[in-house]
Amino acid sequence: NAGVTQTPKFQVLKTGQSMTLQCAQDMNHEYMSWYRQDPGMGLRLIHYSVGAGITDQGEVPNGYNVSRSTTEDFPLRLLSAAPSQTSVYFCASRAGGGNSPLHFGNGTRLTVT
């Protein structure tokens, strides 16, 4: 059982480039989310989805887009990368019902120069 799989593990971008961080889960979880982790800031929610076709913004959504065409996949798109988006990105999912723990992927370390 793979759980939550994120690709790539590392990425370096130049300012202005775009890219997509991939996230897939094989647990049939309804809820999926993206967080970024910066030193001293904890994990901050970027976007989340409660099911295929439904997405919403979190705490820090600017500069990022998401879509949810299937239950399994929840890609995060950086439209025009900025140095402020240098961070570690985590995808997480949980079963529906609202009070289940999140399961995290291993993260993508992104550097924007």
Place this chain on the structure above:
Amino acid sequence: EDKVVQSPLSLVVHEGDTVTLNCSYEVTNFRSLLWYKQEKKAPTFLFMLTSSGIEKKSGRLSSILDKKELFSILNITATQTGDSAIYLCAVRGGTSYGKLTFGQGTILTVHP
């Protein structure tokens, strides 16, 4: 806006010591508080607390919630070098499909 504050932000101890990590919160329609341990990669789930005064325990780790005073503590007894990690506290409120709000984390370093 939901808020979670952890203290201390970092802690250095020696093997065998006991540590207490703190988490205070403000959340609308509290549903649960969760503790995670993060080593090199993904945070891994430790405990979920929903009721005041009921201790959750797993080996040398234990946690308790005080819903009146809006805080939780995570205790680790007889610490080992493998306990070195970032410990994250998160709360879930009753809005926005139960999204989690995380604290800044406590960096625990256990020296041999």
